[in-house]
Amino acid sequence: MATATNTVTLEATATDPSIAILREAATTKEPLMVKEHSPIPAAVSADTASRVEEAARTGRPSFIKSHARGGASEQAAPQSAPEESAVLTDARLLETGAIRKPVPVDPWRRILHSITGGVINLRDGKATRERAAVKARIGARIDGRARFVPVMSRKGGVGKTTVTALLGMALADARDDRVVAVDANPDRGTLAERIAKPSGKTVRDLVRDSDQIHGYGDMSAHVTRDETRLDVLASDTDPHVADAFSDDDYRAVADIAQHYYSLVLTDTGTGIVHSVMSATLDLADQLVIVSGVSIDEARLASETLTWLEANGRGELAQNAIVVINQEAAGKTHVRIDEVESHFRSRVRDVVRIPYDPAIATGSAISFHELAQPTRDAARRLAALVVEGIRA
Structure with a gap:
């Protein structure tokens, strides 16, 4: 050749x-x-x-x-398999210097980024990135019908209403859709009082006006909205009237709410055999059970799980989230790690909410003014709730 x-x-x-x-x-x-x-x-x-x-x-x-x-x-030369359009990412196609880094979330880093026109773009710290990841979990899309999340406890004074408010605020603050918390406590609930500027309307008014609710504008006249965009439907302040709130009334409220909200939280009463509880559990997609840090409070929360299992609600109990809420300041003599370990053997997950003096006053809660550990705990709870609903 x-x-x-x-x-x-x-x-x-x-x-x-x-x-x-x-x-x-x-x-x-x-x-x-x-x-x-x-x-x-x-x-x-x-x-x-x-x-x-x-x-x-x-x-x-x-x-x-x-x-x-x-x-x-x-x-x-031999051809590889056809590629999907999704592989044409910025990281693959752009020169390294042309890939834009995300704007920092941290306030000081964001200010520095802004005043330098993006020339200085410091990456967020680990804690900030972790919070952003949790927020993304909370904001995950929920398809289909509205989801119902009752917040329960067998004992008053453990912070059930506070936990309902914190959970609702964490959800509403991170999500694009609507979230409502319904006060179904027959013993003169105080959920609306944890939110500034109550509307003056109650669940009873919504039931009475149900045939006049034709859109969200009508619904919004019956709720209180806070800075996070959480809507709250108050219970009657007269305990005698509130006690008359029945199974059918709750179902009527739920039927209206599901047309305008993706997530419906329910602040339940402490009476587990109350008529409203049956409807609440029938509609529940995810349970949150609140325990205090004392021995009797932990036992009552555990007995609630036992009651659920014995009354055909075993799956709800197994997939529940237990919140250990520390209402009082100072060190407790109870081994909270052991309390947490017990509940982890029975439910899907456990979240601890630390003592926060801004909550302990009993006044209206401003979510963004709470201590960072409190907000982190509330957001973790919210992320777990969304993941349980989507599972």
Whole structure:
């Protein structure tokens, strides 16, 4: 077979079949002949060597010259499977310097980013990134019908209403859809009082006006909204009237609420056999059970799980989230780790909410003014609730 003058002849090896040969050809600018049994095509012209080397480096298909004994022909390198459009990401297609880093969430880093026009863009710290990840979990899409989440306890004074408010605020603050908390406590509930500027309307008014609710505008006249966009439907302040709130009344409220909200929280009473509780549990998608840190409070919360299991609600109990709420300041002599360990053996997850003096006053709660550990705990609870609903 005739070859060109000054032909460079090299043999590709099994470990390096092409790169060394191609680089030599690109350097010499001369035709390259490869021995017959080498693992690359018979011959590669020097003017295409750089293209083949690039293909070998990047994994992209390329065309190479192959001079068979019968004459020159052009053939394609083996093609990989067709790629989906999703693989055309910024990270793959843009030069490293052209990829825009996300704007920091941390206030000081954001200010620095703003005043320098983005020239200085410091990455958020680990804690900030973790909070952003939790917020994304809370904001996950919920398809289909409204979901119902009762918040329960067998004992008053453990912070059930507080937990309902914190959970609702954490959900509403991170989600794009609507969240409502319904006070179904027959013993003069105080949920609306934890939210500034009550509307003056109650669950009883909503039931009475049900045939006049034709849109969210009508619904919004019956609720109180806070800074996080959480809507709260208050119970009657007269305990005698509140006690008359029945199973059918709760179902009527739920039927209206499901048209305008993706998530409906219910602050239940402490009476587990009260008529409203039956409807509440029938509609429940996820349970939150609140325990204090004392021995009797932990026992009552555990007995609530036992009652649920004994009354055909075993799946709800198993998938429940227990909140251990520390209402009082100072150190407790109870081994909270042991309390948590007990509940972890019975439910899906456990969340601790630390003592916060801003909550202990009993006044309206401003979510963004709470201590960071309190907000972190509320957001973790909210993320777990959303994940349980989506499971």
